[in-house]
Amino acid sequence: xxxxxxxxxxxxxxxxxxxxxxxxxxxxxxxxxxxxxxxxxxxxxxxxxxxxxxxxxxxxxxxxxxxxxxxxxxxxxxxxxxxxxxxxxxxxxxxxxxxxxxxxxxxxxxxxxxxxxxxxxxxxxxxxxxxxxxxxxxxxxxxxxxxxxxxxxxxxxxxxxxxxxxxxxxxxxxxxxxxxxxxxxxxxxxxxxxxxxxxxxxxxxxxxxxxxxxxxxxxxxxxxxxxxxxxxxxxxxxxxxxxxxxxxxxxxxxxxxxxxxxxxxxxxxxxxxxxxxxxxxxxxxxxxxxxxxxxxxxxxxxxxxxxxxxxxxxxxxxxxxxxxxxxxxxxxxxxxxxxxxxxxxxxxxxxxxxxxxxxxxxxxxxxxxxxxxxxxxxxxxxx
Numbered sequence: 001x002x003x004x005x006x007x008x009x010x011x012x013x014x015x016x017x018x019x020x021x022x023x024x025x026x027x028x029x030x031x032x033x034x035x036x037x038x039x040x041x042x043x044x045x046x047x048x049x050x051x052x053x054x055x056x057x058x059x060x061x062x063x064x065x066x067x068x069x070x071x072x073x074x075x076x077x078x079x080x081x082x083x084x085x086x087x088x089x090x091x092x093x094x095x096x097x098x099x100x101x102x103x104x105x106x107x108x109x110x111x112x113x114x115x116x117x118x119x120x121x122x123x124x125x126x127x128x129x130x131x132x133x134x135x136x137x138x139x140x141x142x143x144x145x146x147x148x149x150x151x152x153x154x155x156x157x158x159x160x161x162x163x164x165x166x167x168x169x170x171x172x173x174x175x176x177x178x179x180x181x182x183x184x185x186x187x188x189x190x191x192x193x194x195x196x197x198x199x200x201x202x203x204x205x206x207x208x209x210x211x212x213x214x215x216x217x218x219x220x221x222x223x224x225x226x227x228x229x230x231x232x233x234x235x236x237x238x239x240x241x242x243x244x245x246x247x248x249x250x251x252x253x254x255x256x257x258x259x260x261x262x263x264x265x266x267x268x269x270x271x272x273x274x275x276x277x278x279x280x281x282x283x284x285x286x287x288x289x290x291x292x293x294x295x296x297x298x299x300x301x302x303x304x305x306x307x308x309x310x311x312x313x314x315x316x317x318x319x320x321x322x323x324x325x326x327x328x329x330x331x332x333x334x335x336x337x338x339x340x341x342x343x344x345x346x347x348x349x350x351x352x353x354x355x356x357x358x359x360x361x362x363x364x365x366x367x368x369x370x371x372x373x374x375x376x377x378x379x380x381x382x383x
Contacts, residue, residue, distance in 0.1 A: 007151055031066030043110030044141035046070050047175055076108035082129050089211040097209055116219060130213040135179055142172045170370040178282035181215035187281035194256040200248050201277040220277045226265035244276050249382050257287040261378045285374040302353055303345050307333045314357060318366035332360045351380030
C-alpha cells in the first residue's frame with residue numbers, strides 16, 4: 001500500500017483504493033509485516049531481505065531485527081525431480097554416476113537442495129541440485145524489481161539519493177551468479193589455491209559430475225559452527241575457533257582480495273583434526289589492490305580517530321560528484337568519529353563502522369564499488 005501510494009500506481013490496480021491505502025489493523029509491527037510479506041513473495045525477496053538485514057546504514061534497528069529472522073528453509077522438492085535433473089544435466093543414468101544416493105536431503109533452501117551420495121570410487125559426496133524453475137522465477141522477480149526501482153528513481157528523491165536502480169542491479173548480478181553452480185565450483189577452487197596454509201580445508205569439486213544446475217563436492221565430516229553446544233561438549237575452545245576463522249577471513253580479504261562473502265555458522269565446519277572447512281561458494285567478494293590499500297587506510301584512520309585520513313581514504317575509494325560539499329562530508333565524518341571516540345578498538349564492530357562510513361559516502365552521492373557493500377555484509381556476518 002505504501003509503495004502504491006508513493007508511486008501513484010492506483011490507475012494500474014483493479015482493487016478498491018481503500019484496500020490499498022488503509023492502515024492495516026493489526027498488532028504486528030512494521031518490521032514484522034515487512035518480514036512476512038518478503039516470506040510470502042518467495043525466494044528472490046527472501047534473499048533481498050537477508051541482504052537488507054545487513055544494511056544498518058539504510059534501515060532502523062526495529063526492521064533489521066525482523067529481517068535477520070528471514071529463513072531460507074523451504075520444503076524439499078520430490079526426489080524423482082532431483083534424479084531427473086541430475087540425469088538431464090550430466091547426461092548419464094543415476095546408477096552410472098552413484099553407488100548410492102540418499103533420497104532425503106541434508107538441507108533444502110529456496111535455490112536448491114543437497115543430498116548425500118557415494119560415487120563408484122567410494123568417495124562420499126554432497127550433491128547440490130537446483131530447484132526446478134528457479135531461474136525463471138527469479139529472473140521474472142528481478143525484472144519487476146528493476147521496473148519498480150526505475151519508476152521510483154523518476155518519482156522519488158530518496159530513491160535517487162540511495163541509487164536504488166544501482167542497488168537492484170548489484171543484487172541481480174549477485175543472485176543470478178549464485179544460480180550458476182559451475183561458477184561456484186570455480187570459486188571454491190580459487191579459494192583453495194590461495195588458502196594453502198594449515199588450519200583451513202576446502203572440499204574438492206568433482207567436475208565430471210558438475211554442471212550449471214548440479215554441483216558435486218566432497219562431503220565434509222565435522223560439526224558446523226551453528227551447533228555450539230555440540231562443540232562445547234567435545235571440549236572445543238570456542239575462542240580458538242573464532243581466532244582461526246577471523247584470521248582465515250582477513251587473509252582472504254586483505255591479502256588475496258577474493259573472499260567468501262557468506263561466512264555464516266552453517267557454512268563453516270570444524271573437522272575432527274581441528275581444521276575449519278568452508279562450504280557454499282555462491283556469494284563471493286573481490287577487492288583490487290587499490291581498494292585493499294584504501295580500505296586498510298580507512299580502518300587505521302578510524303582506529304586512530306583521524307577524520308582527515310578517513311575522508312582521504314573514502315574519497316579514494318569512490319567517485320565524488322563535482323558539486324559535492326566536502327566541508328559537510330568532513331562534518332559528518334567528525335560526528336561519526338565522535339560516536340566511536342571512546343570505544344576501544346577491541347569493542348568496535350568493524351562491519352557496522354564500515355556500513356556507517358559507506359552510509360555517509362552515499363549521503364554525499366559518492367559512487368562506491370559494489371564489492372564494498374558486500375564486504376560490509378561479510379564483516380557483520382563474521383562478527
